[in-house]
Amino acid sequence: xxxxxxxxxxxxxxxxxxSDTLEMSGESYPENSFAFFAPVFEWLHSELPKLxxxxxxxxINYMNSSxxxxxxxxxxxxNEAFEQGKEVSITWFYQAGNDRxxxxxxEFKEDLSIPFSIQPFETEEVTE
Amino acid sequence: xxxxxxxxxxxxxxxxxxxxxxxxxxSAQKExxxxxxxxxxxxxxxxxxxxPEKYWLQIEQFFSAHGDLLFTYGLCPxxxxxxxxxxxxxxxxxxxxxxxxxxxxxASEDPLIQKLKQELDNPExxxxxxxxxxxxxxKRYEKLNNRMNKIVTISDxxxxxxxxxxxRMELLAHTDVLTGLPNRRDIMERLEMEHNRAERYKxxxxxxxxxxxxxxxxxxxYGHDMGDEVLKHLAKxxxxxxxxxDTCARWGGEEFLVLCxxxxxxxxxxxxxxxxxxxxxxxxxxxxxxxxxxxSGGLCAYVQGMSINDLLRKVDEALYEAKRLGKNRIxxxxxxxx
Numbered sequence: 001x002x003x004x005x006x007x008x009x010x011x012x013x014x015x016x017x018x019s020d021t022l023e024m025s026g027e028s029y030p031e032n033s034f035a036f037f038a039p040v041f042e043w044l045h046s047e048l049p050k051l052x053x054x055x056x057x058x059x060i061n062y063m064n065s066s067x068x069x070x071x072x073x074x075x076x077x078x079n080e081a082f083e084q085g086k087e088v089s090i091t092w093f094y095q096a097g098n099d100r101x102x103x104x105x106x107e108f109k110e111d112l113s114i115p116f117s118i119q120p121f122e123t124e125e126v127t128e
Numbered sequence: 129x130x131x132x133x134x135x136x137x138x139x140x141x142x143x144x145x146x147x148x149x150x151x152x153x154x155s156a157q158k159e160x161x162x163x164x165x166x167x168x169x170x171x172x173x174x175x176x177x178x179x180p181e182k183y184w185l186q187i188e189q190f191f192s193a194h195g196d197l198l199f200t201y202g203l204c205p206x207x208x209x210x211x212x213x214x215x216x217x218x219x220x221x222x223x224x225x226x227x228x229x230x231x232x233x234x235a236s237e238d239p240l241i242q243k244l245k246q247e248l249d250n251p252e253x254x255x256x257x258x259x260x261x262x263x264x265x266x267k268r269y270e271k272l273n274n275r276m277n278k279i280v281t282i283s284d285x286x287x288x289x290x291x292x293x294x295x296r297m298e299l300l301a302h303t304d305v306l307t308g309l310p311n312r313r314d315i316m317e318r319l320e321m322e323h324n325r326a327e328r329y330k331x332x333x334x335x336x337x338x339x340x341x342x343x344x345x346x347x348x349x350y351g352h353d354m355g356d357e358v359l360k361h362l363a364k365x366x367x368x369x370x371x372x373x374d375t376c377a378r379w380g381g382e383e384f385l386v387l388c389x390x391x392x393x394x395x396x397x398x399x400x401x402x403x404x405x406x407x408x409x410x411x412x413x414x415x416x417x418x419x420x421x422x423x424s425g426g427l428c429a430y431v432q433g434m435s436i437n438d439l440l441r442k443v444d445e446a447l448y449e450a451k452r453l454g455k456n457r458i459x460x461x462x463x464x465x466x
Contacts, residue, residue, distance in 0.1 A: 065283040
C-alpha cells in the first residue's frame with residue numbers, strides 16, 4: 001500500500017492496485033528529497049518483484065535537483081525490472097505547448113530501454 | 129462638531145472618570161502594600177539579609193496573586209517549531225529519515241570503495257584483484273559522471289522554467305490585463321525615474337492625463353463589456369500615436385497617463401492633439417452601432433523643483449478644466465494657471 005498525499009512542495013504518489021499503476025503528480029521540492037522518496041524505494045524494492053506488470057504515470061511540473069536524482073534512480077529500477085522481463089512501462093505527461101517540458105521528458109527517457117511514452121496534457125484537466 | 133444639548137453631560141463624564149481613577153488608585157495601593165510586606169530586612173551592622181520564616185511562602189502568594197507583574201506571553205522556539213509542523217502543508221514533507229534515505233548520503237561507505245582502499249593499503253595485494261576492482265569502479269564512475277551531467281542538465285532546464293515564470297509574473301505585475309498597457313504601478317516607477325533624471329540633468333519631460341468622455345454613458349448604454357472594448361480600442365490608438373520613447377499607461381478606470389521624456393509643453397501638446405484627433409476620427413462598433421469617441425486631456429510640463437505629486441495634481445486640475453470647458457480638448461496646466 002503506497003499512498004502519499006500531495007503537499008505544497010511534494011507530489012502525490014499512489015499505487016492503484018486495480019490497474020497496477022503507480023502515479024506521481026504535482027511538484028517536487030521537499031526539504032529532504034531522499035527522506036521523502038525513501039518509502040517509494042522501499043515499496044519498489046519489496047513490491048515490484050511481486051507484481052506481474054507495472055505502469056508508471058508521471059506528471060510532475062517541477063522537480064528540484066535531489067528529486068531529479070531520485071526520479072532517475074526510480075526509472076533505473078523500473079528499467080532494470082523491464083530488462084529482466086517484467087511488463088513495465090512509463091507514461092510521462094507534460095504541459096501541452098511547453099516545448100521545454102517536452103525536451104525534459106526526452107532527457108529522462110534517454111538511455112532507457114523501457115517503453116516510455118511522452119504525452120501532452122491540457123492544464124485544465126490536471127488542475128481539476 | 130455636534131454640540132451637546134445637555135449641560136450636565138460633561139460633568140457626568142468627569143464623575144465617571146474620577147470613579148474609575150479612584151478604583152485604579154485603590155488597587156495600586158493594595159498591590160504596593162502587599163509588595164511592602166515581602167520586603168527583606170537587611171541588617172545595618174552585618175549587612176546580612178534576614179530571611180524570615182515562611183518568606184518563600186509569602187513570595188509565592190504574592191506572585192500567584194500578581195502573575196501579570198512577572199509574566200508576559202509569547203511562544204518559545206520549541207513550541208513554535210512544534211506548532212509550525214502541525215500546519216497541514218508541512219505534515220507530509222517532514223518525514224522521519226529512514227535508513228534507506230541515509231543510504232544516499234553515505235557514498236563513502238560504499239563496500240567497493242572500502243575494499244579498494246584496503247587493497248591499496250596492502251603492499252602484497254594481488255594486482256589482478258586490484259585490476260578487476262578498478263575496472264568495476266571505472267564503470268561505476270562513468271555511470272556516476274553521466275548521471276551527474278544528466279541531473280545538472282535537467283535541473284538547469286527546470287531553473288530556466290522558473291526564471292521564465294518569474295519574468296512572466298514580473299511582466300504581469302506591471303501590465304494592465306485588459307488593455308495590455310503598462311499599469312499604474314509601472315508608470316509610477318517610470319515617472320519617478322524620469323523625475324530623478326530631470327532633476328539631476330535639468331532635462332525636461334511632460335505628462336498627459338486622458339479621460340474618455342462620457343464613458344459612464346457608454347457603460348450604462350451598451351454594457352460594461354462594451355466599455356472594456358472601448359478601452360482596448362483606445363489603447364491601440366494610444367500605442368500607435370505616441371513615440372516609442374513615450375509610455376502610455378492605464379492610470380485607472382477610463383484614465384490613461386502618458387509620460388513623454390525630453391518633451392516640453394509645446395511638443396507634448398502637438399503629440400497629444402495628434403492622438404486626440406485620431407481618437408475623434410475613428411469609429412468603433414458597439415452592439416451594431418457606430419460610435420465616435422472623444423477624449424479630454426490635461427497636460428503638465430515638468431518645471432525644476434516640481435515634485436511628482438505637484439505634477440500629478442496639476443495635470444489632474446488641467447484635465448478637470450478641459451472637462452469643464454466642454455470636453456474633447458487638451459488643456460495645459462500653464463494655461464490653466466495663468
